[in-house]
Amino acid sequence: MSMIKKFVPVVLVLVSAVNLSAAVKLPAVVSDNMVLQQQSDARLWGWATPGEKVVVQGSWAKAFSKPVTADEEGRWKTSIRTPKAGGPHTITVKGSNTLTLKNILIGEVWVCSGQSNMELGMNWINNATQEVAEANHPEIRLFNVNNTKSALPLHDATGQWYECNSESVATCGEFGGFSAAAYYFGRKLQQQLKVPIGLITADWGGTLAESWTSSEMLLTMPDFAEQVRILSDKGALKRAMVQYETDLATRQEAMKKADAGPREKWENPKLDESSWKRIKVPSTFEESQIGEMDGVVWYRTTLELPADLAGKGMTVSLGAIDDEDITYFNGAKIGEVKGWNRARSYKIEGSLVKAGKNVLAIRVKDHRGAGGFAAKPDDMFVQSGEKKIAIAGQWLYKISFDLSSLPPAPRLPGRVRPYTPTSLYNGMISPIVPYTIKGAIWYQGEGNCSRATQYQTLFPNMIQSWRDAWGTGDFPFYYVQIAPFNYHDTNSAFLREAQMMTLSMKNVGMVVTMDIGNFSNIHPRNKRDVGLRLARWALAKDYGQKDLVYSGPIYKSMKSEGGKIRLSFDYTGSGMVAKDGKLANFMVAGADKTFVQATATIENESIVVASDDVANPVAVRYAFDNAGLPSLFNQEGLPASSFRTDSW
Numbered sequence: 230m231s232m233i234k235k236f237v238p239v240v241l242v243l244v245s246a247v248n249l250s251a252a253v254k255l256p257a258v259v260s261d262n263m264v265l266q267q268q269s270d271a272r273l274w275g276w277a278t279p280g281e282k283v284v285v286q287g288s289w290a291k292a293f294s295k296p297v298t299a300d301e302e303g304r305w306k307t308s309i310r311t312p313k314a315g316g317p318h319t320i321t322v323k324g325s326n327t328l329t330l331k332n333i334l335i336g337e338v339w340v341c342s343g344q345s346n347m348e349l350g351m352n353w354i355n356n357a358t359q360e361v362a363e364a365n366h367p368e369i370r371l372f373n374v375n376n377t378k379s380a381l382p383l384h385d386a387t388g389q390w391y392e393c394n395s396e397s398v399a400t401c402g403e404f405g406g407f408s409a410a411a412y413y414f415g416r417k418l419q420q421q422l423k424v425p426i427g428l429i430t431a432d433w434g435g436t437l438a439e440s441w442t443s444s445e446m447l448l449t450m451p452d453f454a455e456q457v458r459i460l461s462d463k464g465a466l467k468r469a470m471v472q473y474e475t476d477l478a479t480r481q482e483a484m485k486k487a488d489a490g491p492r493e494k495w496e497n498p499k500l501d502e503s504s505w506k507r508i509k510v511p512s513t514f515e516e517s518q519i520g521e522m523d524g525v526v527w528y529r530t531t532l533e534l535p536a537d538l539a540g541k542g543m544t545v546s547l548g549a550i551d552d553e554d555i556t557y558f559n560g561a562k563i564g565e566v567k568g569w570n571r572a573r574s575y576k577i578e579g580s581l582v583k584a585g586k587n588v589l590a591i592r593v594k595d596h597r598g599a600g601g602f603a604a605k606p607d608d609m610f611v612q613s614g615e616k617k618i619a620i621a622g623q624w625l626y627k628i629s630f631d632l633s634s635l636p637p638a639p640r641l642p643g644r645v646r647p648y649t650p651t652s653l654y655n656g657m658i659s660p661i662v663p664y665t666i667k668g669a670i671w672y673q674g675e676g677n678c679s680r681a682t683q684y685q686t687l688f689p690n691m692i693q694s695w696r697d698a699w700g701t702g703d704f705p706f707y708y709v710q711i712a713p714f715n716y717h718d719t720n721s722a723f724l725r726e727a728q729m730m731t732l733s734m735k736n737v738g739m740v741v742t743m744d745i746g747n748f749s750n751i752h753p754r755n756k757r758d759v760g761l762r763l764a765r766w767a768l769a770k771d772y773g774q775k776d777l778v779y780s781g782p783i784y785k786s787m788k789s790e791g792g793k794i795r796l797s798f799d800y801t802g803s804g805m806v807a808k809d810g811k812l813a814n815f816m817v818a819g820a821d822k823t824f825v826q827a828t829a830t831i832e833n834e835s836i837v838v839a840s841d842d843v844a845n846p847v848a849v850r851y852a853f854d855n856a857g858l859p860s861l862f863n864q865e866g867l868p869a870s871s872f873r874t875d876s877w
Contacts, residue, residue, distance in 0.1 A: 264427025314424035336425030341411035343673035345434030350406030377656035386660035413760025487630035511602030548604020668705030681723035712746025781867030802863030848875035
């Protein structure tokens with residue numbers, strides 16, 4: 230996921246882009262090369278001297294608009310009636326100075342947002358070299374809002390409009406170029422509609438839905454209200470800072486007392502290892518007997534080196550480690566890295582190397598998620614000149630401390646991070662409101678996976694907060710359901726269920742990706758099908774292609790029929806089919822709530838599920854776990870979502 234940038238204290242956040250000089254100024258998103266929404270009252274805005282009158286005119290219009298007056302803070306806003314799709318056009322903005330915007334197209338405009346799977350750029354996808362080389366579409370325009378976090382709403386973004394070509398898709402973005410999912414969505418619309426398409430991306434890897442939600446909405450939610458109030462209340466911030474410093478000191482003292490390794494010098498080559506246990510290296514905590522844990526684990530191994538290497542400098546390669554390490558050779562520190570999942574390679578001075586027994590000790594600290602060695606065995610070796618010695622295998626380990634045994638880490642008030650509630654709405658969505666759009670597409674949920682019940686309310690509230698901000702009604706909002714992935718002790722099916730529940734909102738749609746994920750990579754590289762499936766929703770619901778099937782089967786209802794259960798579905802298209810000819814990953818349970826594997830068969834427009842081991846089934850689950858791959862599709866090739874009929 231994307232790197233997190235420098236923290237910004239709340240007291241330093243700029244709230245407005247007011248221009249106090251005489252010159253009329255426009256926001257970054259209103260500029261050369263942009264696309265305006267066709268046949269709409271497209272909104273334009275900017276800054277000027279308070280009281281200054283501003284008029285605008287499109288090259289398709291006969292006269293300037295009625296003048297608007299900049300308010301006491303220098304802000305002005307107007308709208309311009311746009312014609313049918315076409316261009317290029319110019320737009321003139323006139324106050325005490327005159328600005329002329331060039332190469333303007335009229336067409337369809339979509340906002341594309343979310344976390345890293347939306348941010349994943351064209352350089353990272355399948356067949357990237359060819360796809361980038363062929364991405365020359367001058368009627369598609371790209372605007373990427375640079376990653377920005379803020380405690381309070383900003384009024385301007387950093388970014389610019391580009392024509393879509395091989396250079397812009399490879400560079401316009403912060404995670405390997407322009408969003409691949411957005412690109413494929415826009416390309417499909419342009420090919421089908423034959424009109425210009427404007428794509429505005431506002432995305433940031435590893436972020437949470439609450440970060441993208443307005444403060445007004447979060448103030449209505451008890452889980453977030455206090456933190457949002459603190460961000461905008463300096464008095465509350467000061468009081469919270471006092472409490473933060475107290476809580477932090479308490480935690481640091483507890484951590485120091487708990488961390489036995491430095492105190493007992495576990496890097497010492499002469500350490501008594503009798504209490505240490507054997508472990509296979511490389512392996513993550515979760516893959517080994519350590520299990521699900523965040524904290525500090527020390528590893529030690531003894532290297533028997535030949536006499537011809539004594540006194541010679543060496544390099545040790547350890548592969549990737551999560552999250553931090555400090556590495557010692559014969560008791561001397563040789564390096565440390567605090568970066569997540571980065572390969573480690575450290576130099577060993579010749580003075581430390583001796584013939585025979587040499588001890589390599591590594592302190593590994595994991596803050597959250599998977600921890601330990603994420604390397605492959607071939608990544609781990611020591612090398613001197615051409616001589617390479619493998620070091621993977623059986624090591625010793627000992628837990629220094631478990632973070633769960635300490636007081637919880639306090640949150641620093643006023644420190645705005647990408648996952649601070651409302652910080653990305655303020656920094657990246659607020660600056661592009663009220664740019665007139667057709668709708669939005671969204672790809673997020675991984676970051677909230679462990680809080681699926683909360684997401685049932687949070688995600689719809691986020692959507693509504695956007696609609697409230699734009700003030701144009703229930704504009705289309707189409708989103709991607711997260712794919713199967715190894716979330717370890719968190720069952721992602723509950724988050725997928727929360728996303729499916731959001732379909733009850735007006736004018737929303739969900740793309741299922743259970744068949745195009747990657748269980749071992751949270752960033753599957755097939756973004757082409759993601760974009761095309763999003764485009765199906767828009768083409769069918771917003772652009773008149775009524776016969777286009779835009780969703781796979783979605784569970785609707787169940788009916789008990791003695792020793793079996795009959796399931797009904799929406800969005801069956803031309804009919805339901807079983808991948809590879811057989812339905813799989815269906816389970817049933819009786820009153821004891823114990824689920825067992827079941828057989829499932831398609832009967833006309835329904836599915837019948839039963840098991841010889843459950844005489845009276847009362848509930849069904851389908852692919853309801855992290856690894857559940859889909860077997861149920863419609864004939865149009867779109868997969869069914871995972872689901873459950875129970876609420877246990």
